[in-house]
Structures are given as structure tokens and as C-alpha cells.
Amino acid sequence: MKARLKFSKIGSMRFIGHLDVMRYFQKAMKRANIEISYSQGFSPHQLMSFASPLGIGLSSDGEYLDIVLEHAMEKEDFLSRINAQMNEEITVTDFTLLEEESKSSMAVLAACDYLVALKPDKTSFLSDPERRKEVLSHLNSREKIEILKKTKRSEKMTDIKDNIYFLTEDRKAFENFTGLNYGQISLDETVLPLFYVQLTAGSVVNIKPELVLEALCGQEGEIFDPLCFQIHRLEMYGDLNMKKGEVHTLTTEPRCELVSLSKYGSKWIN
Amino acid sequence: MRKLALSDDILLKIEKPARYIGGEINMVKKDPKAVDIRFCMCFPDVYEIGMSHLGIQILYDMFNLREDTYCERVYSPWMDLDRLMREEHIPLFALESQEPVKDFDFLGITLQYEMCYTNILQILDLSGIPLCARDRMTEDPFVIGGGPCTYNPEPIADFFDIFYIGEGETVYGELLDTYKAWKKKNGTREDFLKEAAQIPGLYIPMFYEASYHDDGTLASFVPTIPEAPKTILKQVEKDMSDTFYPERPLVPYIKATQDRVVLEIQRGCIRGCRFCQAGMLYRPIRPRSLEFLKQRAKVMLESTGYEEISLSSLSSSDYKELSDLVYWLIDEFQGKGVNISLPSLRIDAFALDVMSKVQDIRKSSLTFAPEAGSQRMRNVINKGLTEEVILKGAMDAFLGGWNRVKLYFMLGLPGETFDDIEQIAVLSDKIAREYYTIPKEERNGKVNIVTSTSIFVPKPFTPFQWAPMNSKEEAEEKREFLLSKVKSQLNARSIKYNCHDADVSELEGVFARGDRRLCDVILQAYKEGCIYDAWGEFFKYDVWKKSFEEHGISMDFYLKRERGEDELFPWDFIDIGVTKRFLLKEYKRSKEAVVTPNCRAKCSGCGAAKFGCGECVISA
Numbered sequence A: 001m002k003a004r005l006k007f008s009k010i011g012s013m014r015f016i017g018h019l020d021v022m023r024y025f026q027k028a029m030k031r032a033n034i035e036i037s038y039s040q041g042f043s044p045h046q047l048m049s050f051a052s053p054l055g056i057g058l059s060s061d062g063e064y065l066d067i068v069l070e071h072a073m074e075k076e077d078f079l080s081r082i083n084a085q086m087n088e089e090i091t092v093t094d095f096t097l098l099e100e101e102s103k104s105s106m107a108v109l110a111a112c113d114y115l116v117a118l119k120p121d122k123t124s125f126l127s128d129p130e131r132r133k134e135v136l137s138h139l140n141s142r143e144k145i146e147i148l149k150k151t152k153r154s155e156k157m158t159d160i161k162d163n164i165y166f167l168t169e170d171r172k173a174f175e176n177f178t179g180l181n182y183g184q185i186s187l188d189e190t191v192l193p194l195f196y197v198q199l200t201a202g203s204v205v206n207i208k209p210e211l212v213l214e215a216l217c218g219q220e221g222e223i224f225d226p227l228c229f230q231i232h233r234l235e236m237y238g239d240l241n242m243k244k245g246e247v248h249t250l251t252t253e254p255r256c257e258l259v260s261l262s263k264y265g266s267k268w269i270n
Numbered sequence B: 001m002r003k004l005a006l007s008d009d010i011l012l013k014i015e016k017p018a019r020y021i022g023g024e025i026n027m028v029k030k031d032p033k034a035v036d037i038r039f040c041m042c043f044p045d046v047y048e049i050g051m052s053h054l055g056i057q058i059l060y061d062m063f064n065l066r067e068d069t070y071c072e073r074v075y076s077p078w079m080d081l082d083r084l085m086r087e088e089h090i091p092l093f094a095l096e097s098q099e100p101v102k103d104f105d106f107l108g109i110t111l112q113y114e115m116c117y118t119n120i121l122q123i124l125d126l127s128g129i130p131l132c133a134r135d136r137m138t139e140d141p142f143v144i145g146g147g148p149c150t151y152n153p154e155p156i157a158d159f160f161d162i163f164y165i166g167e168g169e170t171v172y173g174e175l176l177d178t179y180k181a182w183k184k185k186n187g188t189r190e191d192f193l194k195e196a197a198q199i200p201g202l203y204i205p206m207f208y209e210a211s212y213h214d215d216g217t218l219a220s221f222v223p224t225i226p227e228a229p230k231t232i233l234k235q236v237e238k239d240m241s242d243t244f245y246p247e248r249p250l251v252p253y254i255k256a257t258q259d260r261v262v263l264e265i266q267r268g269c270i271r272g273c274r275f276c277q278a279g280m281l282y283r284p285i286r287p288r289s290l291e292f293l294k295q296r297a298k299v300m301l302e303s304t305g306y307e308e309i310s311l312s313s314l315s316s317s318d319y320k321e322l323s324d325l326v327y328w329l330i331d332e333f334q335g336k337g338v339n340i341s342l343p344s345l346r347i348d349a350f351a352l353d354v355m356s357k358v359q360d361i362r363k364s365s366l367t368f369a370p371e372a373g374s375q376r377m378r379n380v381i382n383k384g385l386t387e388e389v390i391l392k393g394a395m396d397a398f399l400g401g402w403n404r405v406k407l408y409f410m411l412g413l414p415g416e417t418f419d420d421i422e423q424i425a426v427l428s429d430k431i432a433r434e435y436y437t438i439p440k441e442e443r444n445g446k447v448n449i450v451t452s453t454s455i456f457v458p459k460p461f462t463p464f465q466w467a468p469m470n471s472k473e474e475a476e477e478k479r480e481f482l483l484s485k486v487k488s489q490l491n492a493r494s495i496k497y498n499c500h501d502a503d504v505s506e507l508e509g510v511f512a513r514g515d516r517r518l519c520d521v522i523l524q525a526y527k528e529g530c531i532y533d534a535w536g537e538f539f540k541y542d543v544w545k546k547s548f549e550e551h552g553i554s555m556d557f558y559l560k561r562e563r564g565e566d567e568l569f570p571w572d573f574i575d576i577g578v579t580k581r582f583l584l585k586e587y588k589r590s591k592e593a594v595v596t597p598n599c600r601a602k603c604s605g606c607g608a609a610k611f612g613c614g615e616c617v618i619s620a
Helices: A011-015 A018-031 A075-083 A129-141 A171-178 A209-220 B008-013 B054-065 B079-088 B114-127 B154-159 B172-185 B189-196 B277-281 B290-304 B322-333 B349-358 B375-380 B387-399 B418-435 B472-487 B502-512 B518-527 B541-550 B555-559 B580-591 B615-619
Strands: A002-009 A048-050 A059-068 A090-097 A109-118 A146-150 A155-159 A164-168 A192-200 A229-239 A258-260 B037-043 B069-075 B106-110 B142-146 B162-164 B208-212 B218-223 B261-264 B308-312 B339-341 B366-371 B404-411 B448-455 B495-499
Touching: A002 A075, A018 A048, A018 B290, A075 A090, A109 A209, A129 A164, A129 A192, A129 A209, A146 A209, A164 A171, A171 A192, A192 A209, A209 A229, B008 B079, B037 B054, B037 B172, B054 B069, B054 B106, B054 B172, B054 B261, B079 B114, B106 B114, B114 B154, B114 B502, B114 B518, B142 B189, B154 B518, B162 B172, B172 B189, B261 B290, B290 B308, B290 B322, B308 B322, B322 B339, B322 B349, B339 B349, B349 B387, B366 B387, B375 B418, B387 B418, B404 B418, B404 B472, B418 B448, B418 B472, B418 B495, B448 B472, B448 B502, B472 B495, B472 B502, B502 B541, B502 B555, B518 B541
Parallel strands: A059 A229, B037 B069, B037 B106, B106 B142, B142 B162, B261 B308, B308 B339, B366 B404, B404 B448, B448 B495
Antiparallel strands: A002 A059, A002 A090, A048 A059, A109 A192, A109 A229, A146 A155, A164 A192, A229 A258, B208 B218
């Protein structure tokens, strides 16, 4: 029985890498006595996979983990059992059973929402609300947004204009765009929210919010210091028009039709 | 959200920030202000090593059972953080509260191997605690050492207020009660240490004085105050089934070296191998009851969520109820996503049956530790493993489908000849030949033999405490010789030879049997940059050599001499039960290559019976 859970990861847990978070969940499943399925063989492991690894230092309200259960479980039962085993900085916020034919969250991932904030005791040209508004609208109005994209193998100039689906300093406007209500965002009150952004994600093209910061700094002739910013993931989406190897954006044909991963393939919706 | 001692900026600059944030599963949370005693437990090596240590888990649990005490933990910051802490003047902190170690009442450091000595100084230094006990003031924590290296604490005597000689389960309660009473009286530091000196097993090095003969050997070692006893008696936990053992061990986020539930099935060993310090120190052997172990195995797996459980002891095959325990573990947990790992098993029919049930034969290997290549040499070291047994065990395993063998040996054992060394290669080859007697169609590909040697280091409280150790040059020559012999074997291509670094072994040898005069050498080496000496990449042999030279201390004095029968050793003030007379008798028997039966076969009157427990009581 395929299932998917959504969790938040904040505070000191930002410093736990994603493989260790996986190990953390494996142990938590055992402590919670949740009957999760195992692979075959002499060293069986729990059938478990992440939608997308979260970099060290980032926080999130929108992480997803796919698992396979031996039996169906009720949402409330699952959440209360797993959360009894979580520390105060990782909380499972949603759970759904998936249709048996549904693809893994990793395979369908198409976009992510982020909130970028300024850490306490740091300064940035973006902290002044007027300037920020101006800088963001300038970026939004550009024809091309070229940045140097580094991969393990190469470095090349890439235009990310079409991969920035929405960029705003205004939470309401962002919520209107995504159609979601983010509720209480688990970020420390000491940080200053700067902007919200939705970006292409997935195995073919994956745009990190750091690239948007780099583009903003480049545009303004400022030096980009990653230590100044707290990046917080808000949500992840799958694309209903998903086709292996293809990337759909808002401007392609077909365009991407985004659905939050907690609903994508869910047995309990439709 | 938890408050952290290190800023985001620092945590994002260093490797594995999870080493420093605490908050692990089953971490104990208490209000530091609501307790009388704050105890910081330290393993002076990197987090992943320290978190793998069972002893600390036992003591952490034991201390925290006391309502008046909060026990926290600290490990050595890795080199990257070490540099940043010094640059930015960040004091070393405990993982639980993230508060400075300097504010604690006690700093307890476990001493598991000699090569951690400079790391002790790093811990003190980064904490802002004076390195030498005599320079500490009222507000400084009491620094207390425990673990195997305290059986010769003299090379690090200056750095500790107290050494705890014996097993942690026994007299800590008394020490903490004494501390609480002393704190109420507003006494001096020395007042407390005088009271501590009267608790059995506690050694306060500053209350003792050593003098030396002209030849450098120890002339006398005596207490300087009436409160300090002449000899310190090792403390022993008599009932291993009615004592402290954690039900909720800590589980790190990052993968530790020991990433599993560890079940200590017994303490001590009956074997009496003459090179083995643990085998003498932890006498008599004391098993835990089957019921105790079953209960703990179940509870610990439930409370941690670990997917593996490992049995721990010096020689698991000597645990009488081993098959009951192992088959119970298999029945209870296999198929529920729990692996069972079984180190130190003697290879026999039972072991092979169990191994075939819990491991993938194609991927696992057989391990033998003959320790020496020739039967003569195995008699010298009293290792009761014969070639016949090894070859039969290997053959049974080969027929069962295994084709990988690991062999462990030592180089530089007392009285070793080049012929004895050659026999290491010969034995490795014989095992391979045994394999190839199986018809080709029944074989499982090529045999794969890995032969490893370490360099023998004579340790205090063993029959070889009188023996000279090989120099670095001798060890290297032997290694080259063995390599050439391995290469000339018929099955050379099936044998891989690994060896241990000789530089580090030499220093380990000096510290193992050193005296107080080494404190200054260690202090200077640390000040000149030596740290993490157990890690090859950081070991600075030249700095160490210079430090010895500048203090006019010869390493050869500690390494190369065969010590006289009447020589007073720096560790002779400690009584481990096993007598010096017994050890000397064993040393003499080793020279004649005469074996001594194990404790169960026949009591040899080693002296451990004075503790009145374990095998000594059963046999009597």
C-alpha cells in the first residue's frame, strides 16, 4: 500500500542531511510500530524515498516522503503514532494513501515554493521594503534572466526566466497565485521574510532559490553571501501533464498543471 | 526551537554540523538549574567514534537516573571546528544544554586508548579549564578519568584531579554524594579531593610522589598525605544482571561507527592470552543472565528503532547460553527488519549455522584471530587456537559456501623469530590450499584471504609487561620480510596482506608503560600542534620526537628494555586482583612456550578470586 507523508523540518534539524533524515524516519517507523514494507534479500531495507533532498541549512514546511505500508492506515492514526516519535523540530503534518499505480513523488516532482528570508544580524539590500519591491519587479520585467549554472560536470549560462513561475514580496499575492494558504509558517520570528517564489523542480531541470538570489544580486551589482539568507521550502508540486524526460513550464505546450504532492495520486481525493 | 551554542554561520562552514547540535533520540532533558550536580561525560575523539561507546551510554543512563544530577556529553571538535573555536574564542560546550563545559561540576573523560592523550588537552584547553590539575581554581570542574588507560594513568597524571580505577557502575554514587556534602560546606578543592581519596578505587594523583633511581627506573611511589591509600583497589561490579544498563540508549542522527543496539553479554574473559590487557583487567568473567539480556534486547530495539543488534564481549563463544540467546534473537527479530551481528565467534558448527541464518554467505567473511603464525608462538602467547582447528573451521565454512577469510596476527611478539613470522604466510597459504582441495565444480569461485598484522604493544598488567617492544625499524623489517614471504606462497594471488602503522605503535608503547615524567612531553607536543594522534593523517611523528628530545627523555627506555623481575612499575600501586606474582609466573611460562589452561578448565590462582564473584565463585 503506497502512502505519502508531508513533514516540516526546522531549527537544529536544518543541519541534518537528507540521508540522515531518512535514517531518522526509518527508526521512527520502527519505534512507532508502523508496519512498513521491506525490500527482499539478506539486508532488507524499508521501502522509502524522498521527493527531493533539502540542502543542509534550509528549513521547510513542505517535505515529502513516500513509503510502502503492509496495511492501509487512517490518517489520524498514522499522524498520532509517528508524531509521538518525532522530535520538536520535525513534525509530520499530512498523510495520504496513494493509488497503487501512482508514480513516486521524486518522479512527478515539477515545482517548489520557497520563502526567502534574511537571517537576524545580517544586512542586505533587500531588507528595505521599497527597494525590495523595485528590485523584484525589475527582475520580473526582464526578458532574460541569465545566471551561471554549475553542475558536477559543467558550468554554463542558463536563462531561468521561464523557470520562475511567480516571484513576489507579497504573501497574499503569492497565495492567490498558488491557491494555497500556508497558514503558520514554521520560521523563527527573528528572520525577516523577503520574498516568495515558485520555481521549476525535478530530475530534468531543478532551479534552486539560491539562483534567484544570485540573479538579484547580479542585477544590483551586490555580492551574494549565502550565509545571510534563510531559505524555507513551503510546498512541492507534481505536474498532471508530466511526461518522462520533458519539462513543462507556464509557457510550454502543454503547460504544467501543478498539484501539491499531498494531493497528487492520493486515494482520498478526486 | 533548541538553542545552539554555534551560530548558523559556523555550522554551515564545518563538516558534519550534526556532530555538535545534540538533540538525539533518547537524549535526557533536564533543567540544569534544578539539579545539584552537573556532570559532563567526554569521549576524547570525534563524535561518531565517541557515540559508539557503550560505557558512556551505561554511565549516562546511570547518572541521569539520579534526580540531583544532570549528565551531559561532549566529544572532540573536529579539526575544522577546533580552528574556528580558537579564532572566535568560543568555549567548548556540552551537547544537551549547549552550555560551556567550564560551568560543570565534573568533567569525566573516558580513556580508551593511549593515542587520545593530546585530545584530552584539546578538550580542557577549548573549555578554558587549566590543563594541569594543580593550576585549577575553586570554580573549575573536577576532571576525572576512567576506562582502560587508567590502569596506568601516570603519563597523564598531571592533567587529572581524580582517576576512577574500576568499573563505573560501582562507586560514582558515593563520589557524587560526597561532592554534594562538600559543596554545602564551602570547602576548598583540596578538602574535596582528600575526601574522594578515601573512596575505594579513586586515585588522586597530586597526593602521590614518585622518585627514581639513577638508571631511570622507579625507586618509590608513595602517598604524601595520610588520607591517600598506598594501593588502589580496582572496583568490580559483582552482579552483572542486577546493575545499570540503559533501556533507552542514545541514537545519533549521523551514522556512528557502532550504528546498532549493543548488548554486552558478559564482562571479562577466561582465556588468559598473555598479550591481552582486557583479559587480565576485567577478571573474573561475569555473565549476564539470559533473562536480563532478552529483556534488554527487546526494550532497546523498541526504544531506539535500530535495525541491528550486536552482541558484545571479549569472547562470545565462552558465554554458556550463547546458542539459546542467539536462536531466541533470530526467532524473535529476524523477518522483522532486524539484523543480528555476531562478532568474536569461534568458528565451529554452531557459528556456521548461525552465520548462514543471519548473513549473506556470498558477502560475509570468516574471521580468525590466530594472533601468531606458528604453534610455538601461539603457545608463547597462550592463544589456545591450533592450526587443526583453524583449517577444519575454514574447510567447514568453504563447504558451506563461504570463500572469504580474514586473518589477524601480531608482529613483534616476545621471542619471535623470522621462522615464526614466515609461518603467518604459510598458514594463510594452507587455508587457501585447503580451499582448492574442493573439486572445482563445487567451489564458489576463487578464495579470498586477507591477512592483517598489527604491531604488538606490551601493556601493563599482562605477563608481557616486562617484555621489550620492537623498535619501529625492527617492525618495518619484519613487515617487509612477511610481505616477501606472502608473495612467495603458492596461492600468493589469493592472499592480500595489510599492516598497521609502526610510528603510532611506538608512541602507544611508550605511553602504555610510561611514568609521570611523560606529562611534560605530552603537554609540549600538544602545544606544538599534536592532536588526533590516533588518526594517521594528523600524526606528527617529528614533533613528538622533538618533544622527547627536548625533555631529555628516551623512548627506548620505555620500549626496548626487558624490565627486571624486581623492578617497581609506575602502575604497581593499583591492585587489579590479578597479582604481579601470577603475571611473572606467566611471563616465565611464556618463555618456555608452556600454555596455561583457561579459568574454566582449571583455576590458576591469578588472584581475581578476591572479588568473590563470577567464574571464581562458580568454579570454587
